Amino acid sequence: DIVMTQSPDSLAVSLGERATINCKSSQSVLYNSNNKNYLAWYQQKPGQPPKLLIDWASSRESGVPDRFSGSGSGTDFTLTISSLQAEDVAVYYCQQYYTTPLTFGGGTKVEIK
């Protein structure tokens, strides 16, 4: 199984400041034949279902603010919130879809400092 490890478990960031979340996979999720990373990011606000933010490691879903960006390749990935807003308070998860079982990271809780 591919193990997804997120860091940190939680972080507190001042409004308007940058938040950076890391996700490391135990093996590469880069599919060489199409040069795509099979990695997604989700946001889960309290009491709500998760919401897909980013797929293919760096492709933002329609309607997702451009302060959210994804980067990385192979085994190391980052979700960046460039200027934290109050509505960004949530738990963020990465997920690999390179192979089954489909696996998630443990989540990173983002709060306001």
Added chain:
Amino acid sequence: EVQLVESGGGLVQPGRSLSLSCTASGFTFGDFAMSWVRQAPGKGLEWVAFIKSKAYGGTIEYAASVKGRFTISRDDSKSVAYLQMNSLKTEDTAVYFCTRAPTANGYTYPPIYFHSWGQGILVTVSS
């Protein structure tokens, strides 16, 4: 607008069975893979099972934790996905989310991640 509505949850004793349904609207149900993802109270997300569209053979896969006990199925004529859960354990207690995969168009091996989510339904396994 994509809508996924789960039903059938509730309290059940260990060892018993329960069946969940996911009624979909706002898209051509038969064109998309469907999955179930669960979240134990206060915990993270765990993929449970998926079923691909008939165009991709209706392939089914399960997480090891539920294989042999849970069965996923679909009725494209009704736009409903199901999760039959047998031999339930206390550790199956969770909110179960129905999810839809992204479009499979153009892919030989369509990616299965979780593009759209239902609100979730609570399953509590307890004596």
